Amino acid sequence: MAGAVGTTAWQAWADAVDDEREAHAVRADAVARTLAARAAAVRARDARALAATLAPSAPADLVRRQHELVANLAEVPLSRWDYRPLAYDAFTLPAADGAGDRAAVAVELDYALAGFDEEPMTATQYLTFERATDGRWLLASDQDHGGGDVLLWDLGPVRVVRGRYSLVLGLRDQAALAALGAEADQAVPNVSGVWGGGWGQRTVLIAPQTADQFGTLLGADPAAFTGIAAVCTGELGAADARRTDRITVNPGAWDGLNALGRRVVITHETTHVATRAQTERWTPRWLSEGVADWTGYLGTGRTPAQTTPELGAAVSAAGPNASRLFAALPRDAAFDGGAPGTALQQAYQKSWFACRTVVERYGQPKLVALYAAVAAGGRDGTLAPDAVLDRALRATLGIGTAAFTARWRADALAALATPQARPAG
Ligand SMILES: [Zn+2]
Known part of the structure; x- marks a missing residue:
C-alpha cells in the first residue's frame, strides 16, 4: 500500500511538472505571437493594430505611447x-491587486535602417505580459x-535628413x-582618403534635443559628457564589421563648437566608425583616439601647437622637466575622464602626436x-596588449615600443618646447 501511495504522490508531482512545463510552453508561444503582431504593426505603421496587443489592464499612458x-x-x-x-521570468514583478x-519578459528588438x-x-526591453480571458x-x-x-523614437518625433x-x-x-x-x-570621403573604402562609407547620426536625452540614449549620466560634442558607439564595445555604428551628438557641446571644431569632431567620430572592424579590446586607446584625432585634424592647416594647446601649456609650465610628460604613451585609463585639469585633453593631444610621429617619419x-x-x-589571444603593440610596431615601423x-x-x-626660440614659419 505504501508503495502505491508513493507512486501516486510521485505521479501527481510528475503531472504537476508536466502541467507547468506545458503551461510555460503555451505562455511562450502566446507571448511570441503577441510580439510578432506588435512587430508587424510597427512595420505596417499601424498604431491601432499595435494598441490591440495591449492587455485590458494596460494604463492609459501605455496606450498613448503606442500611438506616439x-x-x-x-x-x-x-x-x-x-x-x-x-x-520569460526575467525580472521580479511588483505586486498588483x-x-x-x-510574465516578466526580456525582449530584444532587432531593427535596421534601410540603406544603412x-x-x-x-535593443533590450523588459515587458510585462498578462494572460487575457481568451488565452492570449x-x-x-x-x-x-x-x-x-x-x-531616439522613444523620446519624440524623429526628423530625418538623408545625405549622400x-x-x-x-x-x-x-x-x-x-x-x-x-x-x-x-x-566620409575625408576618412576614406586615409583609411580606404573597405568600410561601409556611410554614417548614421543621432541628434537628441537636450543633454538629458543624450544621457538617456547612452544610458549614462549626461554630466559625465559635458564638453564632449559627440560619441560613437564603436568606441564602447566589441567590433562587428557589418554594423553601422551610431554617432550620437551632444546638443549643447555641439552648438558651442566653431566650424573647425565641428569638422574635427565629426571626422574624429567617423574615423571610429571606419576603423571599428579593426578596433579590438587590446587596441590601445592612444592609438584608436590618436588616429581619430589625426584624421580629424588632417587638412585643417593647424600647426601642432594650435592642435595641442593644453599639452603646449603643460610643456611650458614644466620647463626643463617637460620630457617627463612624455615618459610613456597614455594608458587607457587616461581617456576615461575625471582627472583634474586638462589631463584628458593632454591624453588626446599626446595621442595625436604619436600618430604624427608615425606619419611624419614613416608615412x-x-x-x-x-x-x-x-x-x-x-586575435589568437596569446599575447598581452603591450606585447601586441610592441610586435606590431616592430612589424610595421621596425622599432619596438621603447624606441x-x-x-x-x-x-x-x-x-612644443620654447617655440619663441625656433625660427618663425
Ligand atoms: Zn574618440
Missing part, C-alpha cells in the same frame, strides 16, 4: 523590426523594470539636422598598417 511610437517613427526608413523573447497571470544597416541593431498573452506594462534601452553618405535622425529642427548631415557628408600608410597589425596581433616612445617624445618636445 508609430507617429515618432513615421519618417524613419526601417528595413527590419523584429522582437525576440530572451527570457487583482492581476491575473503575468547591413546587420540589425539590437497581451502587453500590460513596460514600466515594471527600470532597465532596458531607450531609442549620411543619415541623420534627430529631435532637433530641420536646419540643425541638415547642418550635421552636411558635416557628415564631408567627413601615412604605415599608420593604417600599424592599426591593422595591432588588431591582427591580438617609438623616445621618437614620439622627441618629436612632441621639438614641436
Whole structure:
C-alpha cells in the first residue's frame, strides 16, 4: 500500500511538472505571437493594430505611447523590426491587486535602417505580459523594470535628413539636422582618403534635443559628457564589421563648437566608425583616439601647437622637466575622464602626436598598417596588449615600443618646447 501511495504522490508531482512545463510552453508561444503582431504593426505603421496587443489592464499612458511610437517613427526608413523573447521570468514583478497571470519578459528588438544597416541593431526591453480571458498573452506594462534601452523614437518625433553618405535622425529642427548631415557628408570621403573604402562609407547620426536625452540614449549620466560634442558607439564595445555604428551628438557641446571644431569632431567620430572592424579590446586607446584625432585634424592647416594647446601649456609650465610628460604613451585609463585639469585633453593631444610621429617619419600608410597589425596581433589571444603593440610596431615601423616612445617624445618636445626660440614659419 505504501508503495502505491508513493507512486501516486510521485505521479501527481510528475503531472504537476508536466502541467507547468506545458503551461510555460503555451505562455511562450502566446507571448511570441503577441510580439510578432506588435512587430508587424510597427512595420505596417499601424498604431491601432499595435494598441490591440495591449492587455485590458494596460494604463492609459501605455496606450498613448503606442500611438506616439508609430507617429515618432513615421519618417524613419526601417528595413527590419523584429522582437525576440530572451527570457520569460526575467525580472521580479511588483505586486498588483487583482492581476491575473503575468510574465516578466526580456525582449530584444532587432531593427535596421534601410540603406544603412547591413546587420540589425539590437535593443533590450523588459515587458510585462498578462494572460487575457481568451488565452492570449497581451502587453500590460513596460514600466515594471527600470532597465532596458531607450531609442531616439522613444523620446519624440524623429526628423530625418538623408545625405549622400549620411543619415541623420534627430529631435532637433530641420536646419540643425541638415547642418550635421552636411558635416557628415564631408567627413566620409575625408576618412576614406586615409583609411580606404573597405568600410561601409556611410554614417548614421543621432541628434537628441537636450543633454538629458543624450544621457538617456547612452544610458549614462549626461554630466559625465559635458564638453564632449559627440560619441560613437564603436568606441564602447566589441567590433562587428557589418554594423553601422551610431554617432550620437551632444546638443549643447555641439552648438558651442566653431566650424573647425565641428569638422574635427565629426571626422574624429567617423574615423571610429571606419576603423571599428579593426578596433579590438587590446587596441590601445592612444592609438584608436590618436588616429581619430589625426584624421580629424588632417587638412585643417593647424600647426601642432594650435592642435595641442593644453599639452603646449603643460610643456611650458614644466620647463626643463617637460620630457617627463612624455615618459610613456597614455594608458587607457587616461581617456576615461575625471582627472583634474586638462589631463584628458593632454591624453588626446599626446595621442595625436604619436600618430604624427608615425606619419611624419614613416608615412601615412604605415599608420593604417600599424592599426591593422595591432588588431591582427591580438586575435589568437596569446599575447598581452603591450606585447601586441610592441610586435606590431616592430612589424610595421621596425622599432619596438621603447624606441617609438623616445621618437614620439622627441618629436612632441621639438614641436612644443620654447617655440619663441625656433625660427618663425
Ligand atoms: Zn574618440
